[in-house]
Amino acid sequence: MIWKTLKVGFHRLGSPPTFYRISALISPWLWAGFALCTAIGLYYALYVVPPDYQQSDSYRILFIHVPSAWQAMAGYLVMAILAAIALVWRIRTTEIMAMMCAPIGAAFTVICLLTGSLWGRPMWGTWWAWDARLTSMLVLLFIYLGIMGLYAAFEDRRKGARVACILVLVGVVNIPIIHFSVEWWTTLHQGSTIRFFGESTMHPSMMPPLVWMTVAVKLMFGAVLLDRSRNELLEQDRRKGWVRQAFGGDA
Amino acid sequence: MIPDFEYGFYVWTSYAVFALVIGWQIIQPLARRRRILAELREELALETGEYDDPDS
Amino acid sequence: MTPTRKKRLAVVGLILLGVSAATAIALTALNDAMRFSIGPSEIVAGDFPEGRQLRLGGLVASGSVHRDTQSLAVNFRVTDCIHEIPVSFNGILPDLFREGQGVIAHGMLDESGMFQAHEVLARHDETYMPPEVERAMALAGGNLVCGEPIEDHLAAVEVAY
Numbered sequence: 202m203i204w205k206t207l208k209v210g211f212h213r214l215g216s217p218p219t220f221y222r223i224s225a226l227i228s229p230w231l232w233a234g235f236a237l238c239t240a241i242g243l244y245y246a247l248y249v250v251p252p253d254y255q256q257s258d259s260y261r262i263l264f265i266h267v268p269s270a271w272q273a274m275a276g277y278l279v280m281a282i283l284a285a286i287a288l289v290w291r292i293r294t295t296e297i298m299a300m301m302c303a304p305i306g307a308a309f310t311v312i313c314l315l316t317g318s319l320w321g322r323p324m325w326g327t328w329w330a331w332d333a334r335l336t337s338m339l340v341l342l343f344i345y346l347g348i349m350g351l352y353a354a355f356e357d358r359r360k361g362a363r364v365a366c367i368l369v370l371v372g373v374v375n376i377p378i379i380h381f382s383v384e385w386w387t388t389l390h391q392g393s394t395i396r397f398f399g400e401s402t403m404h405p406s407m408m409p410p411l412v413w414m415t416v417a418v419k420l421m422f423g424a425v426l427l428d429r430s431r432n433e434l435l436e437q438d439r440r441k442g443w444v445r446q447a448f449g450g451d452a
Numbered sequence: 453m454i455p456d457f458e459y460g461f462y463v464w465t466s467y468a469v470f471a472l473v474i475g476w477q478i479i480q481p482l483a484r485r486r487r488i489l490a491e492l493r494e495e496l497a498l499e500t501g502e503y504d505d506p507d508s
Numbered sequence: 509m510t511p512t513r514k515k516r517l518a519v520v521g522l523i524l525l526g527v528s529a530a531t532a533i534a535l536t537a538l539n540d541a542m543r544f545s546i547g548p549s550e551i552v553a554g555d556f557p558e559g560r561q562l563r564l565g566g567l568v569a570s571g572s573v574h575r576d577t578q579s580l581a582v583n584f585r586v587t588d589c590i591h592e593i594p595v596s597f598n599g600i601l602p603d604l605f606r607e608g609q610g611v612i613a614h615g616m617l618d619e620s621g622m623f624q625a626h627e628v629l630a631r632h633d634e635t636y637m638p639p640e641v642e643r644a645m646a647l648a649g650g651n652l653v654c655g656e657p658i659e660d661h662l663a664a665v666e667v668a669y
Contacts, residue, residue, distance in 0.1 A: 247455055247467075254642035255604065255632055258457035263636070265470045289516045305477060312473050316466040323459045325629045326602030332544035370523045374531045385535075386542040387565060389612060394634040404637035421474065428481040436488050439495070448492055 215292040217434050218443040224427040231424035235417050242413030250407050262320040267395075268415040269312040272422055273341060274376050276306035279422075280348075281373040284366035294434065296362040299369060300352050301429040305422055307345035314338060325389060333382035334390035337375060344372040358437055545612045548591040551623075558617040564593060565612045565631070573607055586613060586623070597625040604630035 213219050246264040253260040280302035287296040317335070318328045329335065348365050355361030383392045395401045395411070403411070438444045457463050509517070535542065545565030546556070556562055569592055572585035580599055584607075585592040595613050605611060610631030615624045 243467075251638035251640075252458070253636050254639040256636075257459065258463055259459035260636055261457065261463050262466045265466060269470070285520050288520055289513050304480075308473050308477050312470055315469045319462045319466045319469070323462050324602065324604055324632055326600075326604075327627075327629055330544065330629070333542050367523065370520060371527050373524065374527050378531070378535070386539075386544065387546075388544050389629060389631060391632055391634045394636060402633075402635040404641055406638060407636055421477070425477050425481060428485075432481055432484045432488060435485070435492075439488070439492055444492070445496070448489070449496060 215294050217294060217438055217441075218447070220294045221431055221434060221443075221447075224431050228424050228427040228431075231420045231427070235420040235424060238413050238417035238420060242410050242417055245410035245413060250410055253407075256324055259320060259323050262316050264410045264414050266313060266316040266320060267411060268418040269309045269316065270338070271415060272418045273306055273309040273313055273338075274379060275419070276302055276309060276422055277341065277345075277369075277373065277376055279426075280306065281369055284369040287362065288366050288370075293359065294430070296359065296366065297433045297437075298426060298430045299366055300348070300362050301426055301433060303345050303348040303352070303365075304429070305425050307342060307349065309418070309422075310338065310342040310345060314342065321389075327389075330389045332388040332390055333386045334379065334388045337379045337382050341372075341375055341379060344368070344375060348372070547588040548586055548593040549588055551593055551617065552591040556617070558619060561614070561616055562623075563612050563614050564595070564623055564625075565610070566593075568605070568607050568609050568611055570607045586611065593623050594621070595623045595625050595628075597628050599626070599628070601628055602630040604632055 214223065242264065246261055250261070252258050280299050283295050283299035283302065286292065287299050314335075317338075321330070322328050348368050351368055352358075352361045352365040355364065382388060383390055394403050401408075435444060545563035548564065548566050550556070551562070551564065564586055566586040566588045569585040569587040572583075572592075574583045576582065581596070582598075582601065583594065583596050585594050587593075595615075597613065597615075605628065610633065612629045612631060613623060613625035614627040614629070618624050
């Protein structure tokens with residue numbers, strides 16, 4: 202009974218008009234949450250937390266660098282799950298959502314790489330090094346760009362999405378490589394500070410901005426994903442009845 | 453008001469990069485939505501014969 | 509699930525499996541090449557001939573830093589707590605460079621066994637804490653030293669705090 206309700210709900214969400222309506226309801230709340238969390242996070246990061254014993258104020262870059270890096274990777278996993286669903290069930294809204302993850306993930310990868318570089322220059326003494334962590338992160342950016350390019354290269358959007366979804370699956374192998382690179386090989390980049398298992402090596406007084414910014418960035422990913430997917434759906438379906446019906450009035 | 457950080461240049465440039473990229477992620481969907489809706493309105497107006505040529 | 513979807517799911521699984529297996533094999537084969545730097549012990553073991561460009565990674569041995577008063581020239585030893593390699597460098601050191609700090613020197617060994625570096629990068633650990641905590645820790649004798657596991661280090665932080 203519950204299973205059936207879930208299944209029907211799942212398929213309803215897949216229908217473009219329903220997705221269009223529901224995403225319009227959710228997106229503003231995600232944006233509001235993002236604004237709130239960012240405000241708190243930035244306040245903590247810039248005004249409250251003490252400087253680091255070794256790196257002084259330069260470590261404040263961490264509060265945008267690390268959440269962005271996590272989101273670049275988490276965004277890829279979201280995209281891979283959506284891509285797998287899209288390939289098996291061929292639900293068009295899922296295909297679109299998977300494709301719309303790529304530009305957002307790429308944006309976070311760019312933030313991660315640039316802020317990392319700006320942090321590396323004063324601390325390590327170099328803007329860039331070809332160590333395993335930095336290189337695998339750069340590869341992630343190229344994979345994101347490749348997915349976007351492949352999707353755009355097809356006249357038929359659905360065909361493009363399907364081909365790009367396969368690339369998404371192939372690229373997912375890079376995510377564990379990024380994560381474990383600092384453990385498997387010697388790198389210039391230091392090891393993980395925050396660990397899921399075992400103790401984190403950051404003083405508790407420095408944790409709040411990291412938590413707030415991480416949540417903020419996740420909410421923002423969701424908001425932009427919904428907004429971008431709505432746009433893509435609208436553009437693809439511009440000649441279809443539901444769009445004509447929804448916008449015929451205000452023409 | 454604005455804290456004076458050691459390595460301030462690197463810290464502030466990083467936060468500026470973050471603001472710029474996030475700002476672009478906010479603006480891009482809004483701009484695209486406006487463009488799509490404008491085109492949609494034009495198409496609908498053409499079909500219903502209510503098209504008002506902006507160039508004439 | 510319909511048979512068509514089952515088939516597609518199997519294909520998705522096969523793609524993931526195939527790519528993971530291929531990558532695992534490739535990375536295992538490339539394992540040595542993936543390392544950014546090598547330690548003093550490996551150089552002492554003689555795996556690397558002089559005149560070859562290397563990245564030497566380790567800690568700056570305490571008491572080993574000698575700066576030239578007239579120029580930017582500096583000498584120090586890099587240690588992995590087992591072996592030490594003398595390093596000579598002429599240039600600007602990163603701000604984090606100090607005794608006990610992790611560094612990576614890029615250069616080559618000369619005939620005398622001295623590592624001639626043309627670039628020195630600082631590594632920093634993954635520990636972040638306020639200066640007061642670090643001072644309290646130093647007073648408690650908990651400063652991170654060679655060979656001390658990070659867990660003991662953290663326990664000392666907690667005691668000091």
